[in-house]
Amino acid sequence: MSMAIRLCRTGMMTIAWIMVLPCLLILLGAIVPIVPWFRIYALGVVPNHTSWLFLWAIVALLIGLLANSLFKSRAAIAIVVTAVATIALTTWVMLHLLYIAQVNGARINVVKALELREVRDGARPDESRVYSRPGGEDLWLDIYHPAGTPANTPSPVLIAVHGGGFFQGSRSSGAANQRWFADHGWTVISIDYRLARDDRPTWNLATRDVQCALAWTAANATALHIDLDRVTLTGGSAGGSLAMAAGYLADAKRTDPECGPAIPHIAAVVAKAPLIDVIGSWYYTGELRDEQRSYLTRYIGGSPRDYPERYAAIDLRKFQFPSNPPTLILSGASDPLLSPEAGADFVRRAKAGGLEVRRILFPYSGHDFNTTYNSITNQAMRQIIAQFIVDHGAGPKLPGLTFTD
Structure with a gap:
């Protein structure tokens, strides 16, 4: 065999292994929790x-088949077998994710799922404003105006609260999703709030900021052409927790009068991967326990032993009032940051009290399972959220409107 042929064979084999082995390992990492820290990475890659x-497994298979037809080697056969196994696993995972989407009313474009754009990219708000200045700190919100809504016709409003462990993140983190909802008839208002610092826990401040943004929205409803009977509050991770707290307290508490005279009634709440049981989260033995404890220390000021009254005050399970709006919770089934039992317990308590709470778990998914804009999970989430809001009378009233991508 000439040197050129050997180099060609080696090059083909190397490319095929480089393509297929990482795919197989990532899939196994998400399916079988053998290597804890690698599992965290896999649970982010697989759903997104x-x-x-x-696609990579298919390409590796084609290279392996070509190499075997040209050189007839065991190495080429091994590539083919590995690629087939990877394709089978990927197909199973993909079909499972598509099934979750389908049974919840979402239709997925798998070709679009190849797009690599993230949810924070490719969109800008129509305007930005300061809605509050607590202690001289400007708190901003971004406004995305709705498409297709007749002039002077009030639109529903979606108020979005960003995540980031209560100490980081910004209102632009989900810009592409926010533009999608605006394009489908919502006025979207994405807000910032006071972030926790080592010298300033915000356990008793951040929810007030969300309430202040709600009051600001109500005070500016006429100018924004929004319908205050169709207000949805949504958030992800830390923002999901704040959205639930503010939404559940909307009819029970009033905010700083400088923000506005009153908080509007919330028609629906949507939370992605919210922190529900803060005490349980402190003691949860997941791989990210130390990271979670650092978040809670910033946000609350210390441990449950140091501040039991603070932890008790923000436990969402205690915010289950008869007036609570319908709530949709979306989570990764294998979230390494949050205990799945806390979410299940919350739903049980809510249903026992006659409250409407719906929870959807995405398989093979961790905490950040929808960071890619057109991933299967994010396409599903957008449609599921939109339909949930519409089903509860808080969506656009536009003829012929559909939410399929």
């Missing part, structure tokens, strides 16, 4: 890039 894992 399943289509790419499938």
Whole structure:
């Protein structure tokens, strides 16, 4: 065999292994929790890039088949077998994710799922304003005006609260999703709030900021052409917790009068991966326990032993009032940051009290399972959220409107 042929064979084999082995390992990492820290990475990659894992495995298979037809080697056969196994696993995972989407009313474009754009990219608000200045700190919000709404016709409003462990993140973190909802008839208002610092826990401040943004929205409803009977409050991670707290307290508490005279009634709450049981989260033995404790220390000021009254005050399970709006919770089934039992317990308590709470778990998914804009999970989430809001009378009233991507 000439040197050129050997180099060609080696090059083909190397490319195929480089493509297929990482895909297989990532899939196994998400399916079988053998290597804890690698599992965290896999649980982020799989829900966001399943289509790419499938495509790479197909390409590796084709290279392996070509190499075997040209050189007839065991190494080429091994590549083919590995690629087939990877394709089978990826197909199973993809079909499972598509099934979750389908049974919840979402239709997925798997070709679009190859797009690599993230949810924070590719969109800008129509305007930004300061809605409050607590202690001289400007708190901003971004406004995305709705498309397709007739002039002077009030639109529903979606108020979004960003995540980031209560100490980081910004109102622009979900800009592409916010533009999608605006394009489908909502006025979207994405807010910032006071972030925790080592010298300033915000356990008793951040929810007030969300309430202040709600009051500001109500005070500016006429100018914004929004319908205060169709207000949805949504958030992800830390923002999901704040959205639930502010939404559940909207009819029970009033905010700083400088923000506005009153908080509007909330028609629906949507939370992605919210922190529900803060005490349980402190003691949860997941891989990210130390990271979670650092978040809670910033946000609350210390441990449950140091501040039991603070932890008790923000436990969302205690915010289950008869007036609570319908709530949709979306989570990763294998979230390494939050205990799945806390979410299940919350839903049980809510249903026992006659409250409407719906919870959807995405398989093979961790905490950040929808960071890619057109991933299967994010396409599903947008449609599921939109339909949930519409089903509860808080969506656009536009003829012929659909939410399929």
